[in-house]
Amino acid sequence: MGILKSGIMGPIRNKTGPSVGRMHRSINVLTGAYRASTKPPTTSQLDAQGKFGLLSGFLTNIDDLIKVGFKQFSKGKDPVNVASAYNYDHAFLVDETGFTLNYPELMYSRGYILPAESPAMLALPGQIEFNWLPQRQSMYCQYTDMATFLVYNPAKGYSVKKALATDRYAQGYMLDLREDFVGDTVHCYMSFASKDGKLQGNSTYLGQLKCV
Structure with missing residues (x-):
């Protein structure tokens, strides 16, 4: 080139x-100029294409969170591409049907702001209640840090997310879900950022639960 x-x-x-x-x-x-290959793709090439499709489907669904969460590590590159490269090596599990996403290992944000202390979730009708414990303040842990929440529904292929929803001091938040999430199993994440949004923290996988 x-x-x-x-x-x-x-x-x-x-x-x-x-x-x-x-x-x-x-x-x-x-x-x-591009020249189309006449050779059939190899098994490894097909696997790579399948993996890329799975990961891309997840990341592009939450690109607004990633553009903020990976911005400080992008250095002029597309944050979604940076997040894809960062997650790729640990983003997949293999089962009898092929590759699936390794949801507990996926991250939409990276940084130095501390995560929530002992976060927990509770499924309520049309909502998920998030809770966490109080923490001692420090340089990277302030009562004013703002929490972001992500609930991903693999059955529907889309998510519910709320950026900078409440501060760390609140120790809880009620996230409203879509009506069509009822009965589906979802994967939940959260992260903190500084009040001014200049510093981000690592996103944390909280677990999965069934919506009611």
């Missing part, structure tokens, strides 16, 4: 002979 700092006779776009020019992050880029 060639990067054209000044361009050849100016910016290049679209196909020119065997080359294709385009703009990528405000840079003129020249690449070879």
Whole structure:
């Protein structure tokens, strides 16, 4: 791949002979034209495609949380791509049907703000009640830290999330669910961020429960 700092006779776009020019992050880029392979994909290639599809389906569903949660580790890259690379190595389990997501290991946020102390959940009609214990204040643990909650429904393929819903001092929050979640098993997460949102914390997997 060639990067054209000044361009050849100016910016290049679209196909020119065997080359294709385009703009990528405000840079003129020249690449070879794509050639479709006539070889059938290998088992490892099919596995990789399946894994990528599973993980991408989960992450793109919560891209608004990831863009904030992985921003400080992105360094100009797309936070969703950074989150995908970070999660990929431990994101999957293998069973008799193939690959499934390893939900307890997935993270939508990373950082130094401390997680909740002994978080717990309770399924109520149309809601999930989150609770946690009080913590001693420190540089990365303030009463004013704001909590974010995520409930992912794999059966429906979408989630309910609430960013910066309440502060750490509240020690609890009631998250409203969608009506069509009733009877489904969901996976629950939460994280804290500093009040000004500049610092994030590691997201924590709280477990799964059945919605009522």
